[in-house]
Amino acid sequence: MKKLMLGNEAFARGLYEAGCRIASSYPGTPSTEITEEVAKYDEVYAEWAPNEKVAMEVALGASIAGARSFCAMKHVGLNVAADPLYTAGYTGVTAGMVIAVADDPGMHSSQNEQDSRHHAIASKVMMIEPSDSAECKEFAKAAFDLSEKFDTPVIVRMSTRVAHSQSAVELCEREEKELIPYTKNAQKFVMMPGNAIRRHPEVEQRLVDIREYAETSPLNRVEYNDTKIGVIAAGISYQYAREALGNKASYLKLGIVNPLPVEIIKDFCSKCETVYVIEQLDDIIETHCKKIGLNVHGKDTFSLLGEISQSIVREKILGETAEFAEFPESVPVRPPVMCAGCPHRGLFYCLSKLGVTVSGDIGCYTLGATAPLCAMDTTICMGASISGLHGFNKARGAESEKKSVAVIGDSTFMHSGMTGLVNIAYNASNTTVIILDNSITGMTGHQQNPTTGKNLKGDPAAAVNLEELCKAIGIKSVRVVDPYHMAETEAVIKEELAKDEPSVIISRRPCALLKYVKHNPPLRCDHDKCVGCKQCLKIGCPAISVHDKKMTIDHTQCVGCGICTEMCKLGAIVK
Amino acid sequence: METKSIMIVGVGGQGSLLASRIIGNVLLSQGFEVKVSEVHGMSQRGGSVVTYVKYGDEVSSPVIVKGEADIIISFEQLEAARWLPFLKKGGHLVTSTQKIDPMPVINGAAVYPDDIIEKIKAQGVDVIAVDALTLAEQAGTAKASNVVLMGVVSKKMQFEESVWQAALEQCVPAKFLELNKKAFALGRAAE
Ligand SMILES: Cc1ncc(C[n+]2csc(CCOP(=O)(O)OP(=O)(O)O)c2C)c(N)n1
Numbered sequence: 001m002k003k004l005m006l007g008n009e010a011f012a013r014g015l016y017e018a019g020c021r022i023a024s025s026y027p028g029t030p031s032t033e034i035t036e037e038v039a040k041y042d043e044v045y046a047e048w049a050p051n052e053k054v055a056m057e058v059a060l061g062a063s064i065a066g067a068r069s070f071c072a073m074k075h076v077g078l079n080v081a082a083d084p085l086y087t088a089g090y091t092g093v094t095a096g097m098v099i100a101v102a103d104d105p106g107m108h109s110s111q112n113e114q115d116s117r118h119h120a121i122a123s124k125v126m127m128i129e130p131s132d133s134a135e136c137k138e139f140a141k142a143a144f145d146l147s148e149k150f151d152t153p154v155i156v157r158m159s160t161r162v163a164h165s166q167s168a169v170e171l172c173e174r175e176e177k178e179l180i181p182y183t184k185n186a187q188k189f190v191m192m193p194g195n196a197i198r199r200h201p202e203v204e205q206r207l208v209d210i211r212e213y214a215e216t217s218p219l220n221r222v223e224y225n226d227t228k229i230g231v232i233a234a235g236i237s238y239q240y241a242r243e244a245l246g247n248k249a250s251y252l253k254l255g256i257v258n259p260l261p262v263e264i265i266k267d268f269c270s271k272c273e274t275v276y277v278i279e280q281l282d283d284i285i286e287t288h289c290k291k292i293g294l295n296v297h298g299k300d301t302f303s304l305l306g307e308i309s310q311s312i313v314r315e316k317i318l319g320e321t322a323e324f325a326e327f328p329e330s331v332p333v334r335p336p337v338m339c340a341g342c343p344h345r346g347l348f349y350c351l352s353k354l355g356v357t358v359s360g361d362i363g364c365y366t367l368g369a370t371a372p373l374c375a376m377d378t379t380i381c382m383g384a385s386i387s388g389l390h391g392f393n394k395a396r397g398a399e400s401e402k403k404s405v406a407v408i409g410d411s412t413f414m415h416s417g418m419t420g421l422v423n424i425a426y427n428a429s430n431t432t433v434i435i436l437d438n439s440i441t442g443m444t445g446h447q448q449n450p451t452t453g454k455n456l457k458g459d460p461a462a463a464v465n466l467e468e469l470c471k472a473i474g475i476k477s478v479r480v481v482d483p484y485h486m487a488e489t490e491a492v493i494k495e496e497l498a499k500d501e502p503s504v505i506i507s508r509r510p511c512a513l514l515k516y517v518k519h520n521p522p523l524r525c526d527h528d529k530c531v532g533c534k535q536c537l538k539i540g541c542p543a544i545s546v547h548d549k550k551m552t553i554d555h556t557q558c559v560g561c562g563i564c565t566e567m568c569k570l571g572a573i574v575k
Numbered sequence: 576m577e578t579k580s581i582m583i584v585g586v587g588g589q590g591s592l593l594a595s596r597i598i599g600n601v602l603l604s605q606g607f608e609v610k611v612s613e614v615h616g617m618s619q620r621g622g623s624v625v626t627y628v629k630y631g632d633e634v635s636s637p638v639i640v641k642g643e644a645d646i647i648i649s650f651e652q653l654e655a656a657r658w659l660p661f662l663k664k665g666g667h668l669v670t671s672t673q674k675i676d677p678m679p680v681i682n683g684a685a686v687y688p689d690d691i692i693e694k695i696k697a698q699g700v701d702v703i704a705v706d707a708l709t710l711a712e713q714a715g716t717a718k719a720s721n722v723v724l725m726g727v728v729s730k731k732m733q734f735e736e737s738v739w740q741a742a743l744e745q746c747v748p749a750k751f752l753e754l755n756k757k758a759f760a761l762g763r764a765a766e
Contacts, residue, residue: 004599004609029615108614132610132637165637166599166611236637243578243635311640322642323664325698327656332685334653334677336587336622364620372682445615537681542621545676554675556708556717 005169007162010133011100012037013169014140016044019177020098021067024049024058026415027444028074029109030163031102035072036447039456043174048447048456051382051415052077056084056099060153063097064189066180068144072100075116076381080416082119085153089123090199091189092151092206095180096144102158105280106307109443111362111381113306115281120155120258124203126210127155127258128219129235133167139255142219150210157257159280161236161307211259219255222268226250229317230272232265232285232296237278237308244313260288269294276301276317280308338367340543341512341519341559343438346483347407349539349563350490351375356403356497359389361417363409364442364511372540376407383408383416386433390420393429401430402497408433411441411449414464418473424502425474432496432503433475435466436483439510446514470504477503484509486566512559520560521575525551529572536567576607578631580639581728584658585650586675587614587624590721593746594648595626597725600742601734602630612637623654623677646731648724650707651675652691659695668700669727671707671720703727703766710761719758722747726762736763 005013011034015023023046025035039046049055052073062069073081078101085099101119104110120127126146130139136158143154187195214220229249231241238253252268254260269275269289277286277298286298301316302308314320338345348368351358352375360366360376361384369376378388385406393401408417413435424431441447448454453463470478477499481489489507496503510517522543532549543557544564551572553564565573581598583591592613599611607630614624627639641660649655649670662668670692679685688694692704705727711720722743729739739759747755 002603004596004603004611006613033615161612161637164613164615166596166613167609167634167637168603239635239637309638309640310636311643322640324642324660325662325664325700327659327688327691328694328698329656329688330685331653331657332677332679332687334586334621334623334657335679336620337678339588339621367620371678371684534683537683540678540681542675542678542681545681 001171002168003171004166005133006033006164006166007130007133007136007158008033008164009037010136010169011140011156011158013171014137015070015098016041017137017172017174018141018144019068019175020044020070020144021177022059022062022069023047023071024055025072026050026052026055026077027441027447028077028102029444030104030160031072031074031077031100031158032444032447033163034100035456038070046456048449050450052081053084056081056088059097059099060084060088063093063095066095066182068096068177070098070100072102074110075101075103075114076110076112077101078116078119082123085119085125086123087191088153089125090191090196090203093147093153095177096147097153098140098143098147099153099155100158101155102160102163103281104160106160108160111379113281115284116155116157117257117282117284121284124207125155125258126150126152126256127157128255129157129257130162130255131235131238131253132162133165133169136162137169139219150206152206157235159236207259211261214256214259214261215263217256220261220264221253221255222264223251223253224271227272228274230268230275231278232268232275232289233278234285237280240308240310241278241313243310245317254285257284260285262292265289266292266294269296278302278308278313335370336367337370337540337542338364339512340541340557341561343483343507343509343512344368344436345539345541346486346563347434347436347489347507348373348375350486350493351405353490354493356405357392357400359385359392359404359406361385361406361408361412362443363412363436365407365409365436368407372538382412383420386417386420387423389431390424390427390429393431398430404432405493405497406431406433408435409442410435410437410439410451410466411447413466414450418469421470421475421504422473428502430500430502432505434505434507437466437506437508440514442511446511466506475502475504477501478506479503480506480508482509483507484561484563486563512561520562522555522558523553523560523562523564523573523575524555525553526572526574529570531570535569536564536573539563539567576631578629578634580644581628581646581648582639582644582658582661583626583628583648584654585624586654587620587622589650590718591624591626591650594721594725595628596746597722597739597742598628600745601738602628604738604741605734607631608634610634610637623657625658646728648728650720650724653677653687655695656688656691659698659700662700666701667731668695668702669724669731670702670704671724672704673708673720705762705765707762710765711758714758714761715754719755722755722758723762723765726759727765729759729763
């Protein structure tokens, strides 16, 4: 049976068919759906871990225990999991272990566009890269076999367009894999110097072996058409090239991106007149080609930045450009915004009103940085709000402590905020931390986390009590506010900033998009009372706009949260 | 057959994912190779979103570039203007007349252009504008404007209505099926 499947869904199907038993991941666009989809198969145990490092260690533990295992993350997640990855490269596996890493060229939903292939090279771990949904499934299965064959974790590199495009996939049956019997093997799995020294040469030999395998692997393939132009590409870049050039070019499509083969590349280049390496982000294949003495085009033609597309390939290689109509006026941009009824809005309005320095973090609440709220000074990576503000305050002293806050979401706090808070308590700065507890991991599309009381399957689970946790860490002043009540929220922030001790404010109200959240009927504006003062626009609600000097509320968006009524001195916003 | 391209554009949260799945299933049932590229993540939060549907004998790239779309389906007027350059010469634009102010317009940093549909028509583009929101509300919920637009588009494509009905049944949960069928029918009868 053929089914249209998202790359991520097809990947999950591949995990299922390959007999994967254990999956542990932390969400991150564009990788999230792999784990959500694999959780739908009862034969696979799947969980959300609090962060990627934990997830990868769970997967490695399961592999050592003899079960085929899996973990997924976005590109920056691999930085967090880099520590276990680099040593898992040394230990190798017992049963197959597969890691999905999703890159985001063009930064559709990311804070940078790093290229994960560097991690594969540095950790000396095999990496393969599919180019459509059918390959996602096939590569996921192949990855387990290769992992067991070469005794290594195998990384499957995804990218936004492969992860989030649907194409047809042929479904097969699951092949059940029995647990491999466990036998203690300290030389292989206890990585202290004496053992690691003996593992390292095996890692180097493994790379040689995989490279040799890559010369003949069906994952790498050649398509000869016209040989005036030769294209070397992997993943989605191959699809762009194929669409742009069709049979006007020949292709070396690489499925194995680390380690790269030598002979098939040399052979391909010898048969083509001009060879282009088409790769998004960094010049990894190109550098390899040049290292083995080949004369190829790469980043002299294509950019290091953002995504490639068929039109870029057409323009750069064939010199062809398209014709198109254009709207005759400038079209205002439409950046993402906090949803109508978003609980983060009230909190950020208070922060913008107080004019404090806001050490930000990553999640829906990063949108607090955008106009009209503009209440954020920094956003670096998950967890950096809390630790960064501690450093900021240590640098600038008591003056700064009274005028700054860190903001962090519930999921992000669990991921890597807790350790920063320990540092604040332990190394004593009078930092104020606001945990934006919307009872879900919002940004990535509503995943449960350790604070929500539910697990990945939606079943009841232990819930971290944030108040007790912060107290146990050593924060004495822990307050809870409802951000729908802005006056009270503002008062509490002022009080906590004034204190000569560290404090945590938990701004608690579930995400307005959660199914169980009951909405009020939409509000409306009484045009007899409205004078068009535009005070209500200062909260940046997408449902509110002003037309002909009167405020209007879009009834299709408004959920009746009522924070705008706190903005209107004239009582013009009514039920 | 040459590859055909359909773009679905709108504002995050307007239901473009369902629309693309319906079209994708229609095309798959007709034996085409199909690729559908969706947006997840950040832009779903009220940003400008675009979904690409491509079909033919062989489809390689899942994305659509400027000058390539045979049909653009827009859920909102400003988005129709934004994505207009992606329309092929001689292509069709199907748009809802709904307007949603983006934040820069709400803040007064930018103005929402007047008479968007007339200005697009003046470029020589075939535009079908439908008040999908009102029709969806007639069907029972504003949320069904995506399916109303599917009804409109179904007339611009050569497939039998039954094929669309089957795709609706596949993509819409049973309890919302009747409502969505009504929305589809209203779209199909519009203009
Ligand atoms: C290391 C890393 N992993 C994953 C992500 C993807 N990501 C961005 S924000 C976020 C979590 C947001 O949840 P929460 O902190 O609860 O805030 P909310 O979006 O609900 O406001 C995730 C998983 C990331 N940016 N970096």
